[in-house]
Amino acid sequence: VAEPLIECVPNFSEGRDVGVIDAIAAAVTSVAGVSFLHRTSDADHNRSVLTFAGAPDAVAEAALRAVEQAARLIDLRHHQGKHPRIGAADVVPLVPIDGISLKECAALAHALGRAIWETVHVPVYYYEAAALRPQCRRLEDVRRGQFEGLSKAVETDEARRPDVGGPALHPSAGAVVVGARQFLIAYNIDLNTQDVSIAKAIARAIRASSGGLDCVKAIGLMLEERGQAQVSMNLTDFEVTPIDVVFRAVEREAARHGVSIARSEVIGLLPRRALEQAAAHFLHWDEYSPGRVLENRLSNGL
């Protein structure tokens, strides 16, 4: 079995003050064994997203330190932005990459939540695979009313109170939504057509919301510069619906419209397993296992 590896993609309610975002990022990189992969800030949203990965305990420690910095440096009473939020550190998802299950990530999220309350004194909600109550599964449900509305709601509505700590929100830092979810693959397929209605029709045919493939969100849009229509997708669980199944479905639907695929691309990063599984499926290599990859044998010390 591979060394357990997880990713954390926390969102912070500051997208303009680089000094604040730097301080939060520095809290992450202060933990040995954590690889800082990516950061992005949006001034309109007034929000930043950090991406880092490593061994589960190291990643959880880095997330705790980042939440601590965010609570110290961000005051939601003076925060404005287009993106809904309830906390300085708004949402902290833990994502299994290799050698660890979603359930184990949920257990780690619970430990992280307790540590956040004990150390930083900001209350915590658990969402997605870490949710303790059905009404907290979806992030948008937890976030309803945002910081301002939720601060009031917890005074009277028991059902809306935090899972850990509180019941009042932190006066300046609000609350943190901590959880576990599968890796999300952002995947786009460009079509050899300028007719965006074909991309829209394909998106409707393959997405989960209209009875298509499980765990696939899709829209059709036009790439003006390329002069090509695109099916733009989020694959929310590549174990349920692998990337090659999505590719084949789009290829098949496109063929019904007499259109071929120009190219495809994954936005950002994807887990190695997603790519190796796709290759094995394409090749009809039924007996593939990760142990057949030479390097996977080495890292396991065989």
Place this chain on the structure above:
Amino acid sequence: VAEPLIECVPNFSEGRDVGVIDAIAAAVTSVAGVSFLHRTSDADHNRSVLTFAGAPDAVAEAALRAVEQAARLIDLRHHQGKHPRIGAADVVPLVPIDGISLKECAALAHALGRAIWETVHVPVYYYEAAALRPQCRRLEDVRRGQFEGLSKAVETDEARRPDVGGPALHPSAGAVVVGARQFLIAYNIDLNTQDVSIAKAIARAIRASSGGLDCVKAIGLMLEERGQAQVSMNLTDFEVTPIDVVFRAVEREAARHGVSIARSEVIGLLPRRALEQAAAHFLHWDEYSPGRVLENRLSNGL
């Protein structure tokens, strides 16, 4: 750039005496940082093949120690077997896996050859990418006449003398053929037909020797137990002809005979790059690079 990683697949002229093969394998595992991946012995061939991998210097040291043991324990004057051989340690190929070029492996082969002569006093020929002379490129040309014939030939024919050491072969251990070559992928595709003539026709259509794909060897044969015909292949350079190109070519040729592909499989191991490249090609993901795989970022310490 990834840490350089190579594989070594030496062949030894002993396939019956487990004690001797154990001693040679123990010489390999005595080197820290070398991963022992596989061993196989054939009594009819009276020959064993070991597979190990690791950092280039560690692998070369392990190969040297294995050759030393083989020269000490195997006496070709008393060796009989079906497989042609000129040495106790018969052939020692070094194979680039990641972060190292074929040319660099050839340079390492030259250093290993010199060390074998200096330490073990067995003369060395260089073959394939490490060959210093065209007549030594192909292993079968070096091995012509086998131990008995070559021992005689070197007395009179300068062109057949070793590249390092000699000119006489070692009286009991013969000579070693050291070289560098690309990773060989053994790849089979099973067809939904009992007609072996279709597998043979596809093999002829796609193999290099009859004007097909570069670096592909192929035969058609019958899998009696499964009741399916198989195209059995060696891909001698997956950088030149990737595995997905081979799959597509077989799929296309099979379709001309009205036959579909039942399954495919890689025998043994394959390098990660071969599988990730195949997935990217299948997906028409033109801008793929190994840096897009999350785990590849981690190992590079980003």
